[in-house]
Amino acid sequence: MPKRLSATAERHADLVRTRLLEVAPTGLALLELAADCGLSRWQTRRALVTLRDLCAQEGWPPLLWTRELGYHFCASEPELEAWELTWVSRELTQFRRMLTGTLGPHLQLFPNSAWAEYLTAQFRAIESNLEMAAGYGSQ
Structure with missing residues (x-):
């Protein structure tokens, strides 16, 4: 059974996903992502958790964080x-x-x-x- 996600968290996750797709294949640090999406640090962290769940549910590439790239989608x-x-x-x-x-x-x-x-x-x-x-x- 898929995990239930709040509408707000899904909306924020969609903002984060859109922004990360725009900068792909590079990524963004948390604070850059928050600023670009107009979200607080807490909202951005919650959006990232929700986005990871959505990636798993939808079969999208996984969302990773690395020191070099920050948050990014990975297909390698x-x-x-x-x-x-x-x-x-x-x-x-x-x-x-x-x-x-x-x-x-x-x-x-x-x-x-x-x-x-x-x-x-x-x-x-x-x-x-x-x-x-x-x-x-x-x-």
């Missing part, structure tokens, strides 16, 4: 794979920090915590999958 397989590998690596780091910085100490303080044991097992499974994806992507 190598760029998409590089972006996805970066995302996987970043999330892997976050999961490892959660395991070592929060769940580990939780289990040391409360060794019989069923919740912490459950989360640790789930996070270890996710960590393993992310490691495999990161290793596959770096080949």
Whole structure:
């Protein structure tokens, strides 16, 4: 079932989409995009989230953010794979920090915590999958 989007968010997403299509293949930084569309920073962020949902629903090219181009639509397989590998690596780091910085100490303080044991097992499974994806992507 498609996600329900507010009419205002859809209108703002359409403004952002139109502006990004006008400057393609380059992109725009958040503040440039906000100024060009006449939106606040918050409205622009909300429009970008909505636009990502619309891209998925409509089968449009994905909306990416990179340091070099800012927000832009991407149809290049190598760029998409590089972006996805970066995302996987970043999330892997976050999961490892959660395991070592929060769940580990939780289990040391409360060794019989069923919740912490459950989360640790789930996070270890996710960590393993992310490691495999990161290793596959770096080949």
